[in-house]
Amino acid sequence: MMDVPDALAVLGVEPDSSWEDIRQAYRDQLMRHHPDAAGEASSPERTEQVVEAFRSLRTLTEDGLKPLPGPAAAGLDAALATDEGLMVLHARPGDVFLRMCQAAERIGHLAYADRDANLLQVMIGDDRWAPSQLTAELQAEGSVTMAMFSLEPLGIGEAPPIADVVAKLAAQLRSPAALD
Numbered sequence: 001m002m003d004v005p006d007a008l009a010v011l012g013v014e015p016d017s018s019w020e021d022i023r024q025a026y027r028d029q030l031m032r033h034h035p036d037a038a039g040e041a042s043s044p045e046r047t048e049q050v051v052e053a054f055r056s057l058r059t060l061t062e063d064g065l066k067p068l069p070g071p072a073a074a075g076l077d078a079a080l081a082t083d084e085g086l087m088v089l090h091a092r093p094g095d096v097f098l099r100m101c102q103a104a105e106r107i108g109h110l111a112y113a114d115r116d117a118n119l120l121q122v123m124i125g126d127d128r129w130a131p132s133q134l135t136a137e138l139q140a141e142g143s144v145t146m147a148m149f150s151l152e153p154l155g156i157g158e159a160p161p162i163a164d165v166v167a168k169l170a171a172q173l174r175s176p177a178a179l180d
Helices: 004-011 019-033 035-041 044-061 093-107 162-174
Strands: 077-081 086-090 109-114 119-126 129-141 144-153
Touching: 004 019, 004 044, 019 035, 019 044, 093 109, 093 119, 093 129, 093 144, 093 162, 129 162, 144 162
Parallel strands: none
Antiparallel strands: 077 086, 086 144, 109 119, 119 129, 129 144
16 A cells, blocks of 8 residues: 555645545546556556555545545644634644534534535533534635634523633544544
8 A cells, every 4th residue: 555645646636635636636647647548648557556546545534534644634733713713723624524523413413514515503502501503614725724603592591602612622623532
């Protein structure tokens, strides 16, 4: 099996590339070098490298469901500006969404998740506060993903402080269980 840096280099993608970008790079490289598609410009050796690189990444990430191993994905670095309901996450966007869903289930009930819209909603219950709904919208820019939060009570009473809820979510994101 090819190691991650070599596989990424063969496919011509960055460590923070989304799984969709990795798949597209694989297809592009395959079309560029496969004997059936490239004709005279084909390279069977290069085709084998491209296939091995993609298979290695696919195996290591379980078809893009898990983050790539290595420094770029070794952990989820979360820096909080909790008074604004903002969290900055350094990881591939697809990884952030999956991890955010896992962490949300640990602090409440994940009521809605839309990967295409990068949106999720979590129902939160606490004896001290009214049942509430946390909404998170993820926006990716390279290897950084911003998560913007809003928190609304679902009835009479006050919602917990958003800073507390976001900090609780961040703690779950940092925990080893959230990296499974």
